[in-house]
Amino acid sequence: MNQHVTEQQLILHYYGEAREEDVAPHLEGCEACRGQYRALQRVLNAADALTVPEPGAQFEAAVWRRLEASLPKPALAERLRGWLGWQQWAAATAMAGMLVVAFYAGRHSQQPELEPMRQGAVASRMLLSAVGNHFDRSQMILAELANEPEAPMDEVRDLLDANRLYRASAGQAGELAIAETLDELERLLVEVAHQTPNEELRQRILDQGIILKMRLAGAQVREREKIEY
Amino acid sequence: MQETEAAAIARARTGDGEAFRLLVEKHSRSVFRLGFRLTGNQHDAEDVVQETFLRAYRMLDRYDGRASFHTWIYRIASNYSLDLLRGRKRMEQRKDEDQLPVVETVAADEPGVDRLVYSTQVRERLTAAMEDLSEQERAAFVLRHYEGLSIDQIGETLGLADSATKNSIFRAVQKLRRALEPVMGAAR
Numbered sequence: 449m450n451q452h453v454t455e456q457q458l459i460l461h462y463y464g465e466a467r468e469e470d471v472a473p474h475l476e477g478c479e480a481c482r483g484q485y486r487a488l489q490r491v492l493n494a495a496d497a498l499t500v501p502e503p504g505a506q507f508e509a510a511v512w513r514r515l516e517a518s519l520p521k522p523a524l525a526e527r528l529r530g531w532l533g534w535q536q537w538a539a540a541t542a543m544a545g546m547l548v549v550a551f552y553a554g555r556h557s558q559q560p561e562l563e564p565m566r567q568g569a570v571a572s573r574m575l576l577s578a579v580g581n582h583f584d585r586s587q588m589i590l591a592e593l594a595n596e597p598e599a600p601m602d603e604v605r606d607l608l609d610a611n612r613l614y615r616a617s618a619g620q621a622g623e624l625a626i627a628e629t630l631d632e633l634e635r636l637l638v639e640v641a642h643q644t645p646n647e648e649l650r651q652r653i654l655d656q657g658i659i660l661k662m663r664l665a666g667a668q669v670r671e672r673e674k675i676e677y
Numbered sequence: 678m679q680e681t682e683a684a685a686i687a688r689a690r691t692g693d694g695e696a697f698r699l700l701v702e703k704h705s706r707s708v709f710r711l712g713f714r715l716t717g718n719q720h721d722a723e724d725v726v727q728e729t730f731l732r733a734y735r736m737l738d739r740y741d742g743r744a745s746f747h748t749w750i751y752r753i754a755s756n757y758s759l760d761l762l763r764g765r766k767r768m769e770q771r772k773d774e775d776q777l778p779v780v781e782t783v784a785a786d787e788p789g790v791d792r793l794v795y796s797t798q799v800r801e802r803l804t805a806a807m808e809d810l811s812e813q814e815r816a817a818f819v820l821r822h823y824e825g826l827s828i829d830q831i832g833e834t835l836g837l838a839d840s841a842t843k844n845s846i847f848r849a850v851q852k853l854r855r856a857l858e859p860v861m862g863a864a865r
């Protein structure tokens with residue numbers, strides 16, 4: 449009874465997380481601590497005054513509408529990825545890049561246009577779709593790296609391997625902006641793959657704004673997918 | 678209810694959009710509330726909702742069912758909100774620090790004083806004080822005070838040890854007291 453209760457114990461008591469045998473009996477018998485507790489209660493009760501605007505009845509539907517448009521389609525690309533695993537998939541996209549090159553070369557030859565045109569379109573669409581997913585995946589893994597104590601190092605190395613192939617494909621297909629973004633990502637990934645994650649690295653990922661960059665790049669690619677095909 | 682959710686998760690994993698829609702409908706409102714508490718504004722809160730479910734969808738195959746789906750979603754939302762807050766802090770670092778407005782002490786029960794003035798003052802001070810918390814303090818306090826998560830759960834959500842979670846909450850409460858007690862003092 450003689451030792452007064454600390455502010456920290458009172459805070460825990462307010463949230464029902466104190467060791468009650470230390471706090472409750474003392475409060476019972478000590479007017480000074482009860483006064484302290486009342487003062488704390490007043491502040492914390494007042495904190496309830498911060499309210500959140502209640503979204504309208506259509507909120508869930510609106511969220512879903514926006515979300516649905518940006519969800520990766522469980523389309524051919526995803527299913528292929530599922531079947532192939534990324535290595536074969538990256539190889540397939542590298543081939544797609546070469547098909548694009550073949551398409552542009554074909555334009556200057558005397559071959560009938562229709563067939564290579566369709567092949568070329570399919571190829572660059574596959575590339576865009578694969579690179580879009582790759583940007584999304586990068587964004588998630590970088591966010592995890594920056595925020596979570598357990599870094600997904602295996603995934604970083606996978607990502608790096610995939611990134612090399614995508615960068616090569618994009619370069620071959622003449623997608624220079626994409627290739628450049630992939631190049632920037634690659635430099636960071638190489639660095640990450642060769643050290644244990646630390647605070648300085650986390651801070652730099654955040655400072656560099658690369659997570660946002662990946663998000664924007666992913667969105668741009670998807671936008672193009674929609675417009676061009 | 679638990680069973681249907683587990684079933685929806687299983688179906689959503691296979692790419693079933695309808696199943697994922699059920700999950701979004703069930704949890705989007707609480708994610709919005711959390712996002713609003715953490716970021717302090719509606720625009721960011723809406724961004725938090727979109728991004729949280731987008732990430733959840735892509736990471737669904739990594740959800741192992743150890744935590745409840747609700748906790749898992751909260752974890753994604755909290756981490757993303759912290760990203761937003763950190764980004765915003767950095768952008769604002771160059772700006773001059775906004776001083777807390779100088780508020781005259783007004784007692785609620787003083788005759789002739791509008792109660793509304795009093796509660797507006799408290800809310801303004803509270804908002805400013807929340808802005809002044811570090812991201813970690815804010816997140817820990819919001820999850821404990823408004824969302825009712827236990828210290829254990831908060832640690833799990835934010836990736837903090839129990840002691841770090843507690844200390845963040847203690848510091849947050851102390852800062853709120855410092856901001857609010859001057860205006861509340863006379864209301865005793």
Ligand SMILES: [Zn+2]
Nearest residue numbers: 452453478481
């Ligand atoms: Zn005492």
